[in-house]
Amino acid sequence: MSWSLETLGRIHSCYQEKFAVPRQPGLAPSAFATLELLPPYNQAALVEGLETFSHLWISFIFHQNLEQGWKPKVRPPRLGGNKKVGVFASRSTFRPNGLGLSVVKLEGIDLTSGVKLYLSGIDLIDGTPVVDIKPYIPWVDSQPTALSAWAAEPPESLVVSFLPKAEQKLASHPQGSHLKQLIIEVLAQNPRPAYQKITTERIYGVKLADLNVQFCYLDTKHLEVVAVD
Amino acid sequence: MSWSLETLGRIHSCYQEKFAVPRQPGLAPSAFATLELLPPYNQAALVEGLETFSHLWISFIFHQNLEQGWKPKVRPPRLGGNKKVGVFASRSTFRPNGLGLSVVKLEGIDLTSGVKLYLSGIDLIDGTPVVDIKPYIPWVDSQPTALSAWAAEPPESLVVSFLPKAEQKLASHPQGSHLKQLIIEVLAQNPRPAYQKITTERIYGVKLADLNVQFCYLDTKHLEVVAVD
Numbered sequence: 001m002s003w004s005l006e007t008l009g010r011i012h013s014c015y016q017e018k019f020a021v022p023r024q025p026g027l028a029p030s031a032f033a034t035l036e037l038l039p040p041y042n043q044a045a046l047v048e049g050l051e052t053f054s055h056l057w058i059s060f061i062f063h064q065n066l067e068q069g070w071k072p073k074v075r076p077p078r079l080g081g082n083k084k085v086g087v088f089a090s091r092s093t094f095r096p097n098g099l100g101l102s103v104v105k106l107e108g109i110d111l112t113s114g115v116k117l118y119l120s121g122i123d124l125i126d127g128t129p130v131v132d133i134k135p136y137i138p139w140v141d142s143q144p145t146a147l148s149a150w151a152a153e154p155p156e157s158l159v160v161s162f163l164p165k166a167e168q169k170l171a172s173h174p175q176g177s178h179l180k181q182l183i184i185e186v187l188a189q190n191p192r193p194a195y196q197k198i199t200t201e202r203i204y205g206v207k208l209a210d211l212n213v214q215f216c217y218l219d220t221k222h223l224e225v226v227a228v229d
Numbered sequence: 230m231s232w233s234l235e236t237l238g239r240i241h242s243c244y245q246e247k248f249a250v251p252r253q254p255g256l257a258p259s260a261f262a263t264l265e266l267l268p269p270y271n272q273a274a275l276v277e278g279l280e281t282f283s284h285l286w287i288s289f290i291f292h293q294n295l296e297q298g299w300k301p302k303v304r305p306p307r308l309g310g311n312k313k314v315g316v317f318a319s320r321s322t323f324r325p326n327g328l329g330l331s332v333v334k335l336e337g338i339d340l341t342s343g344v345k346l347y348l349s350g351i352d353l354i355d356g357t358p359v360v361d362i363k364p365y366i367p368w369v370d371s372q373p374t375a376l377s378a379w380a381a382e383p384p385e386s387l388v389v390s391f392l393p394k395a396e397q398k399l400a401s402h403p404q405g406s407h408l409k410q411l412i413i414e415v416l417a418q419n420p421r422p423a424y425q426k427i428t429t430e431r432i433y434g435v436k437l438a439d440l441n442v443q444f445c446y447l448d449t450k451h452l453e454v455v456a457v458d
Contacts, residue, residue, distance in 0.1 A: 003234045003290050024366070024369040046301050048314055049315055057330060072275045084277075088276050088362040089281075096270060101330070101361075134319075136375045138372060139381070143371055144373055145367070148281075148282055149282065
């Protein structure tokens with residue numbers, strides 16, 4: 001038995017590609033996106049009262065992963081990328097039905113032309129199709145004492161530093177200070193694949209908002225941004 | 230653009246009909262269900278490690294409501310059933326795509342024949358098609374300070390009493406004490422539609438597990454179970 005879900009809206013995100021997107025929402029609070037509702041869902045009536053909530057649930061499709069399908073067991077990055085667990089015991093983006101779920105902060109609603117929701121703390125890549133929006137209701141959704149054995153705490157953050165020329169480049173950008181904070185939050189999540197050994201020689205590149213950010217590992221706990229274009 | 234989601238599993242629930250199902254999960258902690266995974270998803274591998282989590286997210290389809298469709302604005306019971314808000318500002322079961330989301334407690338996993346997950350605190354009716362299962366991760370999903378203007382606290386509970394003959398009937402049932410607790414939790418949620426005036430003359434009936442429960446309102450804050458068959 002199958003169910004047909006329509007794309008209700010589309011994400012326009014600071015994350016231009018999958019690489020370096022934090023593995024859960026909220027890890028990079030400076031991350032931002034616009035959720036643009038599509039016809040016939042782009043009417044002000046559908047979001048009336050939404051402004052009284054600070055957080056939303058976004059249900060979405062991992063659209064870039066669907067073709068690759070899923071496997072019964074996955075290797076969560078939190079387990080070092082070598083221990084396997086069942087796909088339903090993980091938040092893997094490769095899963096049956098390819099359905100994603102993120103709690104995000106609602107920063108504002110723009111009704112000047114259709115409906116646009118301004119979101120932050122997102123972990124959604126540009127172009128993500130959204131299939132539901134619900135208000136976050138803390139007395140229902142917040143279960144602070146829930147047990148979560150191997151994912152009980154956020155992952156450890158790495159230290160992020162900048163070469164002077166990268167810092168100068170950011171200083172001259174109109175949103176430079178916000179973007180610098182975003183780069184710090186994103187890179188602190190240790191974006192390289194968990195199975196990859198750290199090598200200090202390799203230069204990684206990631207597109208964040210309108211920037212190309214190049215960085216390298218100085219050691220296992222320390223990243224340096226070497227260029228921003 | 231549309232997406233095809235398969236039914237991964239089916240809910241066998243103590244709630245045999247929509248009437249009286251609590252409006253959020255967790256309101257009736259004694260509510261119970263079995264989630265039976267369907268082929269090809271009913272392999273032990275897919276749930277390996279799930280037992281280390283106490284709570285799960287269940288994404289499901291409001292399958293009994295799809296035919297009725299949705300409207301841009303809805304009347305949440307919490308607002309007395311007369312004030313309207315946008316459908317995306319509500320957890321209404323009549324919504325575009327008909328996608329539901331519930332946090333539930335995982336009580337156990339049965340792998341003797343296929344895969345069955347024992348759940349509690351559910352708000353899912355019998356037959357509900359499940360389209361995703363994810364572990365609840367408190368440092369991600371628990372946002373206790375989130376603002377939720379008109380739904381900041383659980384609804385007020387009503388007092389539930391039993392006529393002696395109803396009480397006796399429950400005492401002779403093998404799961405009588407659990408079912409009595411379930412009846413109390415369910416009826417305390419004030420199950421009548423919010424737009425309906427209270428009349429002390431009307432006898433309501435609801436099927437819970439294998440019981441037919443009949444009750445009436447004694448006043449606005451007090452329900453009485455008059456018969457259990």
